Structures are given as C-alpha cells and as structure tokens.
Amino acid sequence: MAKVKTQFVCQNCGYISPRYLGRCPNCNEWNTLVEETITPKNSTMATQSLRRNGIHDNKPESINKVEFHKDIRFKTDMEELNRVLGGGVVPGSLILIGGDPGIGKSTLMLQVSGQLSKSGKILYVSGEESASQIKMRADRLGVNGENLYVYPETDMDVIKDTINEMKPDAVVIDSVQTMQIPExxxxxxxxxxxxxxxxxxxxxxxxxxxxxxVVGHVTKGGAIAGPKILEHMVDTVLYFEGDLHHSYRILRTVKNRFGSTNELGVFEMRTDGLREVKNPSEIFLEERLKDATGSAIVVSMEGTRPILVEIQALVTASVFGNAQRTATGLDRNRVSLIMAVLEKRAGLMLQNQDAYLKAAGGVKLDEPAIDLAIAVSIASSYKNRGTSPTECYVGELGLTGEVRRVTRIEQRVAEAQKLGFKRVLVPANNLQGWNPPTGISVVGVSTLAQALKLALG
Known part of the structure; x- marks a missing residue:
C-alpha cells in the first residue's frame, strides 16, 4: 500500500509547503495553510478526460489559414454589460464575476441567462440554491423561457456529463467556490x-x-477568493461593486482579452432586478450643493466613457502633531503628493492641516487627469471659497507645478457641454490641433497657480 503524502497549501495565495507553518512566507498571512492529501493522477484517465472535453481534437495549423469572424460577439439586452465586456459576449470565453456577498451577482447572472435564453440554450448551475429558490427569484425578476435550464449541483464530474449531453450555448456557474471534484x-x-x-x-x-x-466570492481584502491563478486562467474578470446601503451598483472590468480594461457600467438595484443607468454623470452630480466649498467637478475617463464626478475635500486645522490624510475613492499617496505641490508651488500652508477627500457616488478614480480637480477642491476648502457650479477641471499635475496634457480631451469637453457646464479648465497643450465646441468656454492653463487664480478668483 502506497504511503499517503500530504502538503500544506495557503488558502490565500496558493503557496505549497511540505510542513505546517503558522505564517505563509509568500503572502505573510497567518493561519492560512491547510493540510491536503496528494493524490497521484492516473495518466490514462486524464488523457481520456481531455479527449472527452475535446482538447486533443485540435491540430496545429498555419495562422494564415485560421478563420474567424469579426462580428462573432452576441449581445445581451443590457448595453452597460455589453460595453463592459468589450462590445458583447464572445462565444467560448470564460468570464469571472466577483463581488461582495449580497451585492447582486446571482441576480445579474439570472437576468443575463434569461436574456441569452431567447436565442440559445442556457444552463444555470447553482451550488448555493435549490431549483425552487431560483424559480422564486426568477419570478420576482420576470425571468422565464423554455431554453433556460436550472441545475442545482456541485459535483463537477456530473456537471461535465450534463454539459456534454445538453450541448448548451452558455453555462453559468454560481459559484466556483461551491463546486468540487470528488477525486x-x-x-x-x-x-x-x-x-x-x-x-x-x-x-x-x-x-x-x-x-x-463563473461567479466568485471575494475575500475581506476585496480580491476574489482562491489562488491568483484563477484570474490568470479566465478571459475576462469583472468586479461588481457598490454599497449595500445604496441602490447603485458598479460593474468594472479588471481584465479583458477581448476589449478595453477599466470599463465601467452602472446599474440600479430595484425590487424587480437590476436596471441600467444610461447617464451616470447625472447621478454623481444630482446632490451637489451650489455654494459649497471644497467641491470640484472632474471629467474622468472610465475606459472609453467620460464621467463627471464631484471630488469633495475638507481641510481643517490639525489637533495632533502629525496631519492626517484620508481619501475615499482616491489614491491616498496621490492626495499627499498633490498637497505637497500645493504647499511648494501655490504657497498654501497645509503641513498642519488635516485633509479628508472623497469621490462622491462611490466611484473609484485613479487616472492622472483628476489631479487638477483634487488640487482645486483642496484649495477651495483651505481658502473657504466656493467654485463655480458650472465649471469643471481636467489636467495632470507635475511636481514643478505645471499642468500636463491628458488624453481624449474632445470626449471630456463634449460630455461636460452635454450636462450644461459653461466652462472647463484644461491643459494649455491640449488646445492644439482641435477646435473646441460652441456653447462652452474651454480655458487652457499651464501652471497650477494660474488654474487656482481662475477657479477661486
């Protein structure tokens, strides 16, 4: 009888150790190593399994003879989801959707399954709910169809046999953490x-x-639970984000082999399911106070979509010796850098001031073009002077105080004009080579001091 071999695998990063360790040497997390038994795989059975899945049926061929169709994608009824996926769903792709518990992942997948079942056979595999529970939710969402099949099962061998027998056009696995291979x-x-x-x-x-x-749960740190190789194996990774206390949800692309990354779709959670938000800029700006200080509007690009977001800043005198820097939806290091530039190049004494910043609406901004709006909001709060409610700001800041050019300035200005803004401050170098549209004043600025003088008077 062969000796049973064991190993210890980190449940956070997948690190394998021959003996138990209290702390994983790879990710430095405590108490994450779990003992697992090493089972030698039968090579004959593995080969048969691959042939059954159709992997060994492929043969090498010249790249010049490979045929493909450019319009191979099929679309759902949700334009927000189509854009996030890069224009639609690619047949034969593996799509991973992650998010916090209760955020609406299963609701989104059931709605998408109902839409796709109008043109093909869909198999919805659930390891968390029974068929009656899924039917109850489907009735609430108005999802039905003869081509939508519900299958509560967790055994992957049985699921593979069912897929080989049914030949569906799409399969939904909810969730990957509940599936198991008995061997x-x-x-x-x-x-x-x-x-x-x-x-x-x-x-x-x-x-x-x-x-x-594939639906995946996330850890406390916000990453999809399981080894990082999980995200490397799939074609597309989507994160479903939002606050459980608010109705709006954001679907964000993190990885996409068939389209642009950092795309963003906005949905509203209602009693009858998720509904698309066609113009998210209006939502992010609808509760803005006209005469408030510490507020600045930025036109940010999320993938190919321009979105207007309010950046709020609150600067107060520090009670303790070291000033605090707190940011929500913004990079804290970026905020500290911009405050250092304001102190050095604009003469604002901020070293003894606490600063609290946030991007309103729960959206996360990380592109360089938001620098100027952050600087204006901080200066507005520090000087206690309000900005114009019909003015927005776009530009990247350099350490010497210059305002550097940004990409896609035409789309940003057009979005600001569509929402009724009268003036937009942009980098001076972005004015070269194009004619600004009528109805909105586009002002070029080259330095931070010049931008603050125009914005705050």
Whole structure:
C-alpha cells in the first residue's frame, strides 16, 4: 500500500509547503495553510478526460489559414454589460464575476441567462440554491423561457456529463467556490478545488466553444477568493461593486482579452432586478450643493466613457502633531503628493492641516487627469471659497507645478457641454490641433497657480 503524502497549501495565495507553518512566507498571512492529501493522477484517465472535453481534437495549423469572424460577439439586452465586456459576449470565453456577498451577482447572472435564453440554450448551475429558490427569484425578476435550464449541483464530474449531453450555448456557474471534484482529497472551496474546477471549466469553454460565466466570492481584502491563478486562467474578470446601503451598483472590468480594461457600467438595484443607468454623470452630480466649498467637478475617463464626478475635500486645522490624510475613492499617496505641490508651488500652508477627500457616488478614480480637480477642491476648502457650479477641471499635475496634457480631451469637453457646464479648465497643450465646441468656454492653463487664480478668483 502506497504511503499517503500530504502538503500544506495557503488558502490565500496558493503557496505549497511540505510542513505546517503558522505564517505563509509568500503572502505573510497567518493561519492560512491547510493540510491536503496528494493524490497521484492516473495518466490514462486524464488523457481520456481531455479527449472527452475535446482538447486533443485540435491540430496545429498555419495562422494564415485560421478563420474567424469579426462580428462573432452576441449581445445581451443590457448595453452597460455589453460595453463592459468589450462590445458583447464572445462565444467560448470564460468570464469571472466577483463581488461582495449580497451585492447582486446571482441576480445579474439570472437576468443575463434569461436574456441569452431567447436565442440559445442556457444552463444555470447553482451550488448555493435549490431549483425552487431560483424559480422564486426568477419570478420576482420576470425571468422565464423554455431554453433556460436550472441545475442545482456541485459535483463537477456530473456537471461535465450534463454539459456534454445538453450541448448548451452558455453555462453559468454560481459559484466556483461551491463546486468540487470528488477525486481531490481537499475541502470544498480550497485552493486545489478551485484551481482544478476552473481548469475543467476552461477546457469546456475552449474545447467545445461554450461561453462560461463563473461567479466568485471575494475575500475581506476585496480580491476574489482562491489562488491568483484563477484570474490568470479566465478571459475576462469583472468586479461588481457598490454599497449595500445604496441602490447603485458598479460593474468594472479588471481584465479583458477581448476589449478595453477599466470599463465601467452602472446599474440600479430595484425590487424587480437590476436596471441600467444610461447617464451616470447625472447621478454623481444630482446632490451637489451650489455654494459649497471644497467641491470640484472632474471629467474622468472610465475606459472609453467620460464621467463627471464631484471630488469633495475638507481641510481643517490639525489637533495632533502629525496631519492626517484620508481619501475615499482616491489614491491616498496621490492626495499627499498633490498637497505637497500645493504647499511648494501655490504657497498654501497645509503641513498642519488635516485633509479628508472623497469621490462622491462611490466611484473609484485613479487616472492622472483628476489631479487638477483634487488640487482645486483642496484649495477651495483651505481658502473657504466656493467654485463655480458650472465649471469643471481636467489636467495632470507635475511636481514643478505645471499642468500636463491628458488624453481624449474632445470626449471630456463634449460630455461636460452635454450636462450644461459653461466652462472647463484644461491643459494649455491640449488646445492644439482641435477646435473646441460652441456653447462652452474651454480655458487652457499651464501652471497650477494660474488654474487656482481662475477657479477661486
């Protein structure tokens, strides 16, 4: 009888150790190593499994003879989801959707399944709910159709046999952490189980040309639970974000092999399901006070979409020796850098001032073009002078106080004009080579001091 071999695998990063360690040497997390039994794989059975999935049916061919169709994507009824996916769903792709518990991942997938079932056969596999529970939610969402099949199951071998028998056009797995391979001597949701389950799903997607949607839970740190290789194996990674106490949800692209990354879609959670928000800029600006200090509007690009967001700043005298820098929706290091530039180049004494900044509406901004709006909001709060309610700001700041050019200035200005803004401050170098539209004043600024003088008077 062969000796049973064991190993210890970190449930956070997938690090493998031959002995137990209290702290993972790879990710430095405590008490994350779990004992797993090493089961030698039968090479004959593995080969048969690959052939059954259709992997060994492919043969090498010249790239010049490979055929493909440019308009191969099929679209859902949600334009926000189509844009986030890069224009639609690519057949044979593996799409991972992550988010906090209760954020609406299953609701989104059930609605998408109902829409796709109008033109194809959809298999909805759930490891968390029974068929009656899914039916109850489907009735509330108004989802029905003869081509939508509900299948409560967690055994991947049984699921693969069902897929081979049904030949669906798309499969939804809700969720990957509940699926298991019986041959593996490890707990459901462990690193080994998630890795092997995802490998089987990838073989199904690539070998049979079936689109697979995978729902994944996230950890306390906001990352998808399981090994990082999970995100490397899939074609597209989407994060479903939002506050459970508010109705708006944001679907963000983190990885996409078939389109642009950092795309953003906005939805509103209602009793009858998720509804698209066609113009999210109006939502982010609807509660802005006209005469408030410490407020500045920026036109930010989220992928290919321009969005107007209010940046709020509150600067107060520090009670303690070291001034605090707190940011929500913004990079704290970027805020500290901009405050240092304001102190050095604009003469604002901020070293003894606490600063609290946030991007209103729950959106996260990380592009360089938001620098000027952050600087204006901080200066507005510090000087206690309000900005014009019909003015917005776009530009990147350099350490010497210059305002540097940004990309896609035409789309940014057009979005500001559409929402009724009368003036926009942009980098002076961005005015070269194009004619600003009528109806909005586009002012070029070259230095931070010049921008603050125009914005605050």
């Amino acid at each position: 593996l001597q490890s707990a459901t949701g462990s690193v080994a189980q998630i890795r092997e389950v995802t490998a089987d799903l990838m073989n199904i997607a690539k070998g049979q040309g079936i689109t697979v949607f």
